[in-house]
Amino acid sequence: MVGSKIYCINDQHRPNDIPLSKWIKVGQIYTIRQVDTITIQNKMLAFKLEEIDIDDCFPYTHFAADRFVPIIPITPEQLEEILDKLEEEAV
Secondary structure (H helix, E strand, C coil), rough: CCCCCCEEECCCCCCCCCCCCCCCCCCEEEEEEEEEEEEECEEEEEEECCCCCCCCEEEECCCCCCHHHEECCCHHHHHHHHHHHHHHCCC
């Protein structure tokens, strides 16, 4: 999982302790630097990112994993297959 690319789908409710310049943005792609289970209110999966370092924003040191979706690389051939199947289903 470390080194994987992820796509931000939720940048709402930024804690005041994290400056806007260090906050994630919807539609941006990030790289996972570290994966941990953290406890703020309850246990949750969270990421440290290559592109943004918030270690100095204690108690916030990670971004919640549910703010992202994975990017799964596909080959042109796989894309062609997907488009063919979608086309068949549309008929």
